[in-house]
Amino acid sequence: MQNQFLDPAIKWEENGESLKIYTPKEFSFRQNLKYLSRSPNECLFEATEDKIIRALSLHNETVLIEITAENDTMLVVRFLADTASREKEAVVKYVYEWFDLGTDIRPFYDLAKRDPILHNFVHHFFGLRIMGIPDLFEALAWGIMGQQINLAFAYTLKRRLVEKFGTFVEHDGRKYWLFPKPEAIAHLQIKDLTELKMTGRKSEYLLNAAKLLLHDELSKEQLLQTNNVKEVEKILTKIRGIGPWTANYVLMRCLRFPNAFPIDDVGLHNSLKLALERDEKPVKEEILSFSEGWAEWKSYATFYLWRLLY
Structure with a gap:
């Protein structure tokens, strides 16, 4: 199903009371669920072993949705608490953006295979996306x-x-x-x-x-x-x-620039220390040198490095 307000690349369909959103091959619901479950004090959604429940404010509606996956890939969105939505396209668009499904991350994986730091661990988290903050x-x-x-x-x-x-x-x-x-x-x-x-x-x-x-x-x-x-x-x-x-x-x-790079992030420094198996964190000049090989994928390199910490 398509809609004039959605990117033509977004493939989805209605299935009774639920929506199905098709995802790229390079996507794993399980991997992203692990990221979303990293804090027991998260207040904007509930993430369990196999689903996410969160409220969304869309135009003039507030809806409560449950997100699960078929075969760890296709996302299934179900409306809860009598909040069946007239804004189905808006729900699809939000979920698609939240999971960064519009980004083709195959070039990042190709780059990671050749990178002296990333090649050691990126494959362990295959399908992980930069979970966004759309607002x-x-x-x-x-x-x-x-x-x-x-x-x-x-x-x-x-x-x-x-x-x-x-x-x-x-x-x-x-x-x-x-x-x-x-x-x-x-x-x-x-x-x-x-x-x-x-x-x-x-x-x-x-x-x-x-x-x-x-x-x-x-x-x-x-x-x-x-x-x-x-x-x-x-x-x-x-x-x-x-x-x-x-x-x-x-x-x-939020803005999804793939070459954004929070070089002063403490988590990035700690994860590089872990990835490099060092006792000390790398200095800023070293981090700049490492990041030269990440080209336009510095955001994804950072996000995957963060993944080493939880």
Whole structure:
């Protein structure tokens, strides 16, 4: 089935009360589910051994979906909690983007086979995709909250923010939360966020990002139209509180630039130390040298290196 709002490459069909989304051969639901299950404190979806449940806000609808897979490849989307959707195309588009199914990663695998670092482990995670954050505000907020703290506390901050200012769908006695929209945050005071144990500076940065999006001074469409990783990085780093690390994180997870590279990421440094079987982390000059061989696939190289840590 096709629709004028969807990329013609997206193949899907309705099957009774569910949707089936065809995936590339280079995709494994199991591998991506492992990534999504890495934190027990995730608040925006439930990931179990064989399925994902999450709420989505699409245009004028809020839906609750369950995602499973047939033969570890074809995705099956089922609507829960009496939230059958009129926006089926929007659901397909969201899932397709979330799992980065539109990217042909065969060239990355070819590159990895020849790379002195990547060739040792990439094949163990065949089918892993860069699980995205399609919403720009959520991606910016996650980047801001994660600055200079460990991952566990970043998840705690996100949960506090979501459960204080987000909305939810209830199903079988459980709440499935939606990330707050910019309008829910932009009019808050700094103290509303510091009460969540967010620092004053991060609170300022988050409020500012929400206001930029609310007033259309920043948008995902605007950034994508720029179509140049360095130019978009410049736009983002001009925003108060958005440094190169946060900008490249957003470029990877939301805007899908394959050559984005968060070179200062601590997780990247730790994973390279592990991959190289060293006692010390590599220095920045070494990392730059390693990344020269990754060409336009620095984002995927980074994501697969991160995979070594969990």
